[in-house]
Amino acid sequence: MIISEPKLRTFTQQVFLSIGCSKAHAELAADVLLKSDLRGIDSHGLARLAGYVRLWDKKRINSTPDIKIVHETPTTATVDGDAGLGLVVAPFAMQIAIEKAEKYGSGWVSVRNSNHFGIAGYHGLMAVEKDMIGFAMTNASPLVAPTFSNEKMLGTNPMCYAFPAGKHAPVIVDMATSAAANGKLEIAQRSGKQVPEGWIQDKQGAYTTDPHALKSGGSLLPLGSDRDHGSHKGFGLSATVDILSAVLSGANYGPWVPPFVAFMDPAPNPPGLGIGHFLGAMRVDGFRPVADFKADMDNWIERFKSASRVDEAQPVIIPGEPELEAEAIRIKEGIPLVDAVVKDLNELAVRFGLEGL
Structure with missing residues (x-):
């Protein structure tokens, strides 16, 4: 089913309002989710909406958070998200990074006690809009085994680097540090398709193409898939995200990161608070004139x-570039949603007394 962006935006805002979010937070959270769908990253858009509601049901998401700075220097800060939506907490933190960069040339903010923050690219683009270079990363639920292991220890741990350009669109490097994002597995599961070899291993450590393998003890593989193809590099990148996002902020790291799914309880005795993010902004004119850099x-x-x-x-x-092309098409033609997502959204509509899709 293809649905117009304005209709989906209104619906998404209404769902967030229904769980108690303020109007400003509902609009921001909807904007982050819709940006994902518009850019063709279907795994992180409205396909996640019902998941946020389920976490709210479990009291693992606070719809009225008191987001605040708990540690600060002129160029750095640590933010406590008060278990709020990462879709709201991360933009709050990135705005602090941008404001610090405006004063001092760069700003760096580590976040604790948050939740899934959507696509990293959304937050990186906030800096680009100010002629800055943006950085955004987050740790995530443990689904990925380190090189030479079959134990889930790390999340897909995405990182984004965003660079402004002149007459061309910004260069946005937004990627998981695993061989594939978990959302791609979810899409394969909904579509009844197998996944490519090298994405997942079973509980014995052998390659499998079954997208359901994680449920039977399997794990995602780091970027590179195996040691011969550079999985130690993916492991290193993922470790960097985990340390900057969580060890630095006081969030949960490694196998203690709380799962996004509501039917799984967080690990016992976690060392920190919630999910962690790391956001940064650097002024281009701190290095050279902006016009010269853009040229x-x-x-x-x-x-x-x-x-x-x-x-x-x-x-x-x-x-x-692919995301930009998808956005141009989907703004004009609408956003395609698979049947399983439409079903989830219509169930939310019934629950909250909203007009269905």
Whole structure:
């Protein structure tokens, strides 16, 4: 089913209002989720909405959080999200990073006691809009085994680097540090499809293409899949995200990160509070004039786009380009939702007395 963005935006805001969010928080949370769907990252958009509501039912999400700074220097801060929606907490933290960067050249904020924050790219783009370079990362529920292990110890732990350009769109590197994002498994599960070899291992550590393997003791693999193909690099990137997001802020890290799904309880005796994020912003003009940087970014983009091709029919893709193309189409034509997501959303409509889709 394809549904217009304005209709989905109104519906999503109404759901967040129904669980007690303020109007401003409901609008912001809906904006973060819709940005994911618009950019073609279906795994992190409205497919997650029912999950947030289920966590709220379990009292693991606070719809009226007192988000505040608990530690601060001129260029850094730690924010406690009071178990609020990560969709609200992370933009709050990024705004602090931007304000610090405006004064001092850069700003860095670590966050504890939060929840799933949507796509990292949303937060990185906030800095780009101010002619800054943006950084956004978060740890997540333990689904990924370190290299040489079959124990789930890390999340998919995405990281984003966002760079402004001039006449071209920003360069947005937004990626999971696992071989695949968990949301892609969820899409495969809903669609009844297998996943590529190298994404998951079973509980014995053998490759499997079954998207349900995590439920029977399997685990996702780090970026690179195995040691021969560089999984130690994916493990290292994921560890970096976990440490900056959680060890630095006082959030839960490694196997203690609370699961996004409501039917699983958090690990006992966690060392910290909630999920952690790390946000950063750097002023380009702290290094050189913005116009000069943007001109060189445009040249960088154009040169990479003109690189010789293995297949003439397949151009080189600049990071962020597919998402930009998806957004242009979906704003005009609407957002496609799979039947399982539509079913979840219509169940929310019935529950909260809203107009269904």
